[in-house]
Each structure stands twice: as structure tokens, then as C-alpha cells.
Amino acid sequence: MYIKFWGVRGSVPVPGKETIHFGGNTTCIEIRPSDNSLMIIDAGTGIRLLGLELLKGDFGKGKGVAHVLFTHTHWDHIQGFPFFMPAYVGQKDASGQRIESACNLLNLYGSSDVDDRLEATLRGQMEHFYFPVDLNYLNAAIKFHPINAKAFNVGSTKVIARRLIHPNGVLGYRFIDGNKILAVATDCEHPGDGMIDPNVIELAQDADLFIYDAQYTPQEYNPADCGLSGPGKKGWGHSTPIEGARIARTANVKRLILTHHDPLHNDDMIRSMEKLAQEQFPNSTAAYEGLIIEF
Numbered sequence: 001m002y003i004k005f006w007g008v009r010g011s012v013p014v015p016g017k018e019t020i021h022f023g024g025n026t027t028c029i030e031i032r033p034s035d036n037s038l039m040i041i042d043a044g045t046g047i048r049l050l051g052l053e054l055l056k057g058d059f060g061k062g063k064g065v066a067h068v069l070f071t072h073t074h075w076d077h078i079q080g081f082p083f084f085m086p087a088y089v090g091q092k093d094a095s096g097q098r099i100e101s102a103c104n105l106l107n108l109y110g111s112s113d114v115d116d117r118l119e120a121t122l123r124g125q126m127e128h129f130y131f132p133v134d135l136n137y138l139n140a141a142i143k144f145h146p147i148n149a150k151a152f153n154v155g156s157t158k159v160i161a162r163r164l165i166h167p168n169g170v171l172g173y174r175f176i177d178g179n180k181i182l183a184v185a186t187d188c189e190h191p192g193d194g195m196i197d198p199n200v201i202e203l204a205q206d207a208d209l210f211i212y213d214a215q216y217t218p219q220e221y222n223p224a225d226c227g228l229s230g231p232g233k234k235g236w237g238h239s240t241p242i243e244g245a246r247i248a249r250t251a252n253v254k255r256l257i258l259t260h261h262d263p264l265h266n267d268d269m270i271r272s273m274e275k276l277a278q279e280q281f282p283n284s285t286a287a288y289e290g291l292i293i294e295f
């Protein structure tokens, strides 16, 4: 499997000199399994750069096929979609009908269990109040696939989806490609009291690569746990590097990747959070824009 991170930030894009190393774009991960089909996790602002890269190949000629799997529809996971240039590539006939053989095809997946409004939400953010181009005017063919089953196939890859802990819910994914396993669990909170969400374990068990939400330091998450006072971020739907390391050990994963970095965290801060995870689980890496992993 080939994995590339195009956006690793949570909440809101944060460009600037303090975030140059890890990057400022919001969530987008490219996945290429062994059959080379293109899967994309989320359409945060990182998908804009991925789209420009894709235009150099089949997507520039209206011959591309992509599968975009949404974890949920919060802003940092959908806002890049209107700027994904492959969505604009395709030919229409004189009556305005798409010529299927000359149009990119975008398959968009979302959970009916988490949010049955994926289509309405993506359409909504392109209404003229927010954006000049309506979704209907995109030249690419767009197909919505509500995820009703707990497992389905994209090409030869088996995909398992589970609802995780986040306000209004979120989907985590496990990708099984032959004997290679990738697990993605972003925008998820741990249940607390030393518990681990059994759905996260199910996704992560024996994974070669486990991508996990590590937005907050333990102090930010719950100051009281660290002997501090003040309000924390408990209940906001995110987790910590320490929890990521704990799950990685429990689920026997080979490598842990921390993502969904907080907009308040500069490069130095994220490096220190990476170190925190490495103390508990040495094969941990904080994701950065452009990070490529092959296994």
C-alpha cells in the first residue's frame, strides 16, 4: 500500500511560518492499494493540492476514477472539495448531458449511520451564498454511496467501517489489501477511565499502519488528570498521543501515525507531542504534509 498525507491539520487551516514543517492544510489522505485504485480519506483543504497532482495524469483528460471516503462532514473534512480540480474535468454534449467516457468519476462515500446528509451537506457548501459554482455544474460525474453495510469493497480492497466517538459520530476505517492492513481513526475521542473504544480496537488490531487523532496534549484534554485547573477539551471529540500509543500497544499495530494536529500547535509543539508518543510506543510518527509511507 502507498499512503500520502496531503492535509494533517484539524479544525481549520493554519498556514504560516510556525507550521511550515507539518503543514497547515486540513485532513486529506491518499491511499493506493495494490490494484492502484485511488482512495481518498476526506476532503479537507489538503485535497486541493492532491487534485492539482492528479490533473497531470488521467484526471486531466477526464479519464480518472476516485473513491472519496468521508469520515464525517465537519468543515475540516469537506471544505477542500469545491477546490478539487478533477471535479471540473469532463465533457458535456450539446444538450448539457455528460459524456461518460470523457468525464472523471468521483465516488463519494459517507455513512447513513453517522450523517445521512453527505450529499445535502456537500451541495449546501456550494450554494451561491458560499461558493460560485453549484455542485450540479461540475463536469465530473459524481456518485454518492451511502455506507449502510459494515464492510464493502473498493476494487480488490476490503473496507470495514465503524462508528467512533465524536459529536454527531464519525466513521473510522480499516483497509485490508491482501495481507496488508491500514486503519484510520481520526476525529475520535477515547472513552476515559482507562477504557478503549472496542470499535477502535476492531479497526486497529494487528494493523501495519494505524493513523490516529492526537489533537490535544494530555494537559489540554483534561487538566485535572495532570494536577492542573481550568477547562479542558474533554467531550470535544478528539484524543491525545498517549492514548494513540496505548491503543497501538493494545492492538499490536506495527506503526502509529499521529494526525489532526491542533491549529494552536506550531511545529515545535507537534514535535514534542510526537516524542511523548514515542516514549510509550517507539514506532510513532507525527504526520506532516507530503509524508509518504509504503508497506
Ligand SMILES: [Zn+2]
Residues within 6 Å of the ligand: 010, 011, 074, 076, 077, 187, 260
Ligand atoms: Zn476534524
